[in-house]
Amino acid sequence: MKLVKTKQEVRDTVKEWKKQGLTVGLVPTMGYLHEGHASLIDASVKNNDRTVVSIFVNPMQFSPNEDLESYPRDIARDSEVCGEHGADLIFNPEPEEMYGDMFCSYVDMDVLTKELCGLSRPIHFRGVCTVVSKLFNIVTPDNAYFGQKDAQQLAVIKRMVEDLDMNIKINGCPIVREADGLAKSSRNTYLSAEERRAALILSKTVNLGRSMIESGERDTEKIVSAMVKNIETEPLAKTDYVKIVDALTMQQIKTIDRPALCAMAVYIGKTRLIDNFEVV
Numbered sequence: 001m002k003l004v005k006t007k008q009e010v011r012d013t014v015k016e017w018k019k020q021g022l023t024v025g026l027v028p029t030m031g032y033l034h035e036g037h038a039s040l041i042d043a044s045v046k047n048n049d050r051t052v053v054s055i056f057v058n059p060m061q062f063s064p065n066e067d068l069e070s071y072p073r074d075i076a077r078d079s080e081v082c083g084e085h086g087a088d089l090i091f092n093p094e095p096e097e098m099y100g101d102m103f104c105s106y107v108d109m110d111v112l113t114k115e116l117c118g119l120s121r122p123i124h125f126r127g128v129c130t131v132v133s134k135l136f137n138i139v140t141p142d143n144a145y146f147g148q149k150d151a152q153q154l155a156v157i158k159r160m161v162e163d164l165d166m167n168i169k170i171n172g173c174p175i176v177r178e179a180d181g182l183a184k185s186s187r188n189t190y191l192s193a194e195e196r197r198a199a200l201i202l203s204k205t206v207n208l209g210r211s212m213i214e215s216g217e218r219d220t221e222k223i224v225s226a227m228v229k230n231i232e233t234e235p236l237a238k239t240d241y242v243k244i245v246d247a248l249t250m251q252q253i254k255t256i257d258r259p260a261l262c263a264m265a266v267y268i269g270k271t272r273l274i275d276n277f278e279v280v
């Protein structure tokens, strides 16, 4: 497995692979890899001849008040994880390699990005769409792999690929959780022991919402209100949002009468965590 820092090295490597008729999978990440990321690498390795993992903490998707500087980084450990899981190439560029001094072109999206995390993080999805487009152009993969953990991001990327006629298959992979239910996240490292315990309120609330729907409840206001109340039982937790939206448009719905997404963002202390479940 090779680690490269420049776009040219990626292009040269992929060109060689394509000459040999090999298929390429891409797993875009911000690094500090855990089993959630590893599951995406596994899916790519299984279904493609070659797998590229990008590791890039993308400044463009962070607002000035967010955790760009403190975001955890450990490229040595990440390289081991990629190697163990059979990745072929790590692309780990510096911000200057991705964004030159003159950079001023963006990929933006309406509708889907104006709800859920897009409300609390207004520039986030513009940064995500722009960097993912660039990665798609650099790597030219056949397949790309994204986690259901970031369900809105997955929906946004699927929409972007469709709207902009990108010839790449987007594959969604299930949420990987800790044994006690907490969704794995690089940001879990921010939590103190007490906060780590409190963070369980997210998955517990997911389970509550899911069980209400399984029992036949279809009124989203009732489900959301029970879920918010449940979050409020945890003193260290502060709800950012709990919403039930149409799975394709990310717009709120009153009744669950179509494929839907129930998504939440909750602050545990200063750390903002997300979780969700699909209703199919």
Ligand code: AMP
Binding pocket: 028, 029, 030, 031, 035, 036, 037, 039, 040, 145, 146, 147, 148, 149, 150, 173, 174, 175, 176, 177, 183, 184, 185, 186
């Ligand atoms: P990140 O490094 O947080 O930007 O995540 C990179 C990719 O890994 C995204 O597609 C995430 O949705 C995915 N991912 C992160 N955490 C998990 C998880 N717990 N289970 C599945 N996929 C995940």
